[in-house]
Amino acid sequence: MDSASSLSLPLSYYQILGVPPQCTYEQVEPAFADRLAQAPRREFSAAVRSAREHWLREACTALGDPVRRELYHREGKQGLLLDSSHAAVGLLFLYELGEYQTLIERQREALAVADQPDTRLVLALAHQALAQEAYRQGNLTLAHLEVEEALEILRGGDCLKPVQQELQTLLKRWRPERILQLLAGAADPPSPQRQEGMALLAALLAEREGIEGDGNDQSGLSREEFVQFLQYLRLRLTVAEQQELFEREAARPSPAAQYLAAQAQLACGFTEGSPQCVRRARGHLIKLVQRQDVNLELAVCALLLGQVEEAQKNIERSAEEQAVDYIKNLSQDSPDLLPGLCRYTDLWLAEEVFPGFRDRRSGTYTLKAYFAHPEVRAFLDDPQPAPAPAPEPRPARVIASGASSGTIEPGRLLTPVGAEARRRRANLLSPQAWSVAAALVAIFLLGSGWLLTQRQSRPEPAPAARPVAPPVQAPAPIAAAPAPPQAAAPTATAAGDNQPPTDAQIAAMLKNWQTAKQQALGPEHRTAQMQTMLTGSPQRVWQQKVEQSRQAGEYWKFSLKDLKIEQVADRRPDRVAVTAQVTEVANLYTDNQLRPSRSYDRPYRVRYSLVKAPAGWRIEEMKVLL
Structure with missing residues (x-):
């Protein structure tokens, strides 16, 4: 040969x-x-x-x-x-x-x-x-x-x-x-990797049809998982990158991007002494005022533009009583609300806005420095036409709990900041729980930059935080500031944040897992629910199983007959070990032909290790027992 x-x-x-x-x-x-x-x-x-x-x-x-x-x-x-x-x-x-x-x-x-x-x-x-x-x-x-x-x-x-x-x-x-990895590197000067990351991000958002969109980007991310992705993404983006990104997305139109664009323009305008950026921020906020109370943000913009009377009108319009009371308390000896608003602006920007930008988190920026900037001084010395007043907000309409209108789940678009900010704001929040129907509370939080998960005592006086506004009809974009989320977690946490799950809740979780398994290994190989229920090694192993099954032209059809909890051990608020007996019929199909030799109809026992994650309970380990 x-x-x-x-x-x-x-x-x-x-x-x-x-x-x-x-x-x-x-x-x-x-x-x-x-x-x-x-x-x-x-x-x-x-x-x-x-x-x-x-x-x-x-x-x-x-x-x-x-x-x-x-x-x-x-x-x-x-x-x-x-x-x-x-x-x-x-x-x-x-x-x-x-x-x-x-x-x-x-x-x-x-x-x-x-x-x-x-x-x-x-x-x-x-x-x-x-x-x-x-x-x-x-x-x-x-x-x-x-x-x-x-x-x-x-x-x-x-x-x-x-x-x-x-x-x-x-x-x-x-x-x-891949996007997160490419954007994790140095931002100055922009590298080819960073440019590639931004291009991939633009393509992903286009396929999803925007932040609130329902398009299929083939990432397998559910809406909640996409929100978590955005949470980490913002920590890697500079002010300039967020300006370009969210200005483009706001043109879809996108209420979420509208608010985030306003945040980026405010951050740029305040730190670089650019009143024009502040004016663009104000323009975005005015488009949102009919949907949600953003009057305190508008008051901040008016202050930075030297429009004290307009700022005072925005404060009086605001329905956020605690924040307004704080501003008024600091302005008791003044003919206007300027002293309190100045203090509120400095702290709000430092603790809630700047942490959302990778190139602004470590700097120190003050109103004094802003007003001393030559461009700001020139702007204020040149008489400006009176701004068009913001329209009066319409009364917010309540959406029935469980309604779906293409909204982003509250409390998910978040960027955590330091513990000190959490301590200051914790004592100032309304005790009322978020309504699930308040669809875009999360957008404010993404701009604000942190999620408060529990109430703590206040070590020192601080400005009044902004109470949550009434629920709004989708796609209303912004609620004011966060109140502690008390709605049920995606899996089972009704027993309370500090209570271990009951047997009934554990059984519900495991039955949900059986459903997720059926979807992942079924004819369509849908993995979205599976990804939300697994973590660590099981998540990787099962994703590999799904991929191998898809490549081999195989799928399973499961029918759950019974699921019994045999033993619950090491029951803690954040972890629990469970042994269960699962009885199911499992039929394997290859090229749509039943494979009886590999199918089964029998019970088996499994030991699960469940851990509590921020989004709910997940399976960290699972082992089939002999």
Whole structure:
């Protein structure tokens, strides 16, 4: 056989069958049957499938008979020499053995011998496997490069469009984490990685149709998970980046982006002495005033523009009694409310606005410095036309609890700041719980920059925090300042923040997990609910199971018969260990054909370790017991 038209691979018959050299003759036939049942992906051609069966059968024949095995050893074959028609099946055997790096090293040689769709498919799958391993190890850059290499291989042969789409979907599922990684580096000067991160973010928002949108970006993120992503994203963005981003998003229009754009413009205007930025912030806020009480923000803008009378009108318009009382108390000896508003502005910007920007968190900025800026002095010395007054807000309408209007869940768009800010604000908040129907309370919190999770005592006097405003009809964007969230958590926390879950709540959680499992391993492989219920190792393991099932063209149909809690141990407010018996019918389908040999109808016992996360209870560990 001409070596230029053949491929030599380090494969023995033992490796092909997946048995050790010490195996008995009786072990060979069952190993052959198992390997034959492990069919390759359906995208491989009939020729490769047939060649694979041929080599498996030949290995079984050679190793299953004492005389033939002796002959095989005597010949001393050190590998397989395959011509172009069988090269792809040899590569497939290496892939099934997990020899991904060996495959990559032979990539150029393999394509020179047999440049066929089957060859390109197995090489692309090797890159995909390496990508998934890199992802599990937290190396998103390498994972991204491996998937891109897999796509390049398939595009080079202009083949296997469905597999290309699958790889594109994988990149999009990893895209949020990739964005966070790219934007974690230095922001000044902007690097190519940072520019790539911002471009990916723009594409993601476009596919989701904005912050409040319902578009499918193929990331698998639920609305709550997307909100958590935005929480961490803002910590990595500068004022300039947030200005550009949220100004663009506000044009959709997006009430959420409108408020965030106002925050970015205020942060820029105050720290850089730019009244024009403050005026743009005021313009965004005026568009929101009909939906929500943003009068204190407007009062701050008016103060920075030197419009004291307008600022006073905004304060009087505000329905936030505690904050207004604080401002008035500090202004008792003054003919106007200027002293209290100045103190409120300094603290509000320092503790709630600037922490949301990576390049403003560590600086010290004051009203004195702002008004001393030459551009501000020139602006104030030049007579300005009287600003158009903000329209009177319409009465907020209450939405029935549980209504869905494309809103963002309250309390999710958050950016935490220091403990001191939490202590100061904790004693000033209204004790009323948030209404779930107050759809965009979260947007104010994203601008404000922190989430108060429990009430604490106040160590020193502080400005009155802004009480939560009445619930509004979606898409009303802004509520004032946060009150402690007391609504039920997404899973089960009705027993109270400091109380361990009851048996009934644990049973409900585990039944929810069974539903999530059915969705993840079912025909559509929907993982959104699964991702919200798992954390740590189980989340990675089950995501891998789903991916393997999808690639193999498999899915399960589960029917839960019964779930019994046998034992609850180590019951604590933030952790609990549970042993349960699950009885279910599980049918496996491959290429829409039932596989009775791998289906089952029986009970089994599982030990779960449940931990309490900010978004509710999650499964941290699970182990099937004998």
